[in-house]
Amino acid sequence: MTDHPYQLVAVEFTAADQARLAGFSCGNEAWSRHVAEWIRGSDVLDSMKRGTRVWLFENTGGEIVGFGSVGRTRWRWPLPDGSYTSILLVPMLGLDARFRGQPPDAEWRFARQIMSHLMSAAREMSRDAATQSGKAIDWLVLMVHRENHRAIRFYEKCGFELVTGVMRHGDHLVMKLWIGEPRD
Numbered sequence: 380m381t382d383h384p385y386q387l388v389a390v391e392f393t394a395a396d397q398a399r400l401a402g403f404s405c406g407n408e409a410w411s412r413h414v415a416e417w418i419r420g421s422d423v424l425d426s427m428k429r430g431t432r433v434w435l436f437e438n439t440g441g442e443i444v445g446f447g448s449v450g451r452t453r454w455r456w457p458l459p460d461g462s463y464t465s466i467l468l469v470p471m472l473g474l475d476a477r478f479r480g481q482p483p484d485a486e487w488r489f490a491r492q493i494m495s496h497l498m499s500a501a502r503e504m505s506r507d508a509a510t511q512s513g514k515a516i517d518w519l520v521l522m523v524h525r526e527n528h529r530a531i532r533f534y535e536k537c538g539f540e541l542v543t544g545v546m547r548h549g550d551h552l553v554m555k556l557w558i559g560e561p562r563d
């Protein structure tokens with residue numbers, strides 16, 4: 380592992396870590412408050428009971444910069460009315476608001492480091508699925524509030540594309556990333 384000053388370390392999240400999250404805030408927008416409430420409350424624990432993996436990401440000073448999660452679920456795919464198919468889902472991801480857009484060097488951007496970790500974990504879970512059931516999982520999916528333009532732009536930079544014509548929970552767009560074998 381590199382010891383670059385901006386390198387984040389992923390720590391598998393447990394319920395005991397919630398004691399460290401008292402001051403954790405992703406910002407004041409309604410969706411940002413929801414993200415912080417998710418990791419600080421019971422939703423994250425319920426999600427982990429369903430198999431979701433969750434990590435905190437710490438900087439070299441031991442501060443919690445953000446968190447991310449990946450879980451497996453079944454959705455109709457392709458949306459909205461395909462047959463039920465296993466997909467990998469990012470249930471929640473957030474940065475402490477102090478670290479948005481940081482560091483300025485895009486190569487070390489914290490949010491990008493978190494997403495890279497989630498993508499690697501998703502690919503590993505896809506390979507595990509292939510070993511267990513003979514079928515890899517091809518899509519990594521997430522939902523984002525339609526007015527959360529900053530997050531939408533961030534996900535686009537990470538390679539996610541919008542699923543057009545589909546809305547979940549009334550006001551959330553769906554974005555997808557291919558994680559299966561390379562396609563022609």
Ligand SMILES: CC(C)(COP(=O)(O)OP(=O)(O)OC[C@H]1O[C@@H](n2cnc3c(N)ncnc32)[C@H](O)[C@@H]1OP(=O)(O)O)[C@@H](O)C(=O)NCCC(=O)NCCS
Nearest residue numbers: 405411414472473474479480490522523528529530532533
């Ligand atoms: C979403 C999040 C993880 C992204 O991390 P980040 O450090 O802010 O992301 P970046 O700065 O690397 O990228 C954001 C991009 O959006 C752009 N942006 C900022 N405000 C914007 C706006 N109002 N409209 C469009 N783009 C916007 C930025 O300029 C940047 O693009 P650029 O690199 O091309 O300039 C972080 O902002 C966050 O945790 N937000 C609160 C919680 C949240 O929304 N979580 C996601 C729930 S689905």
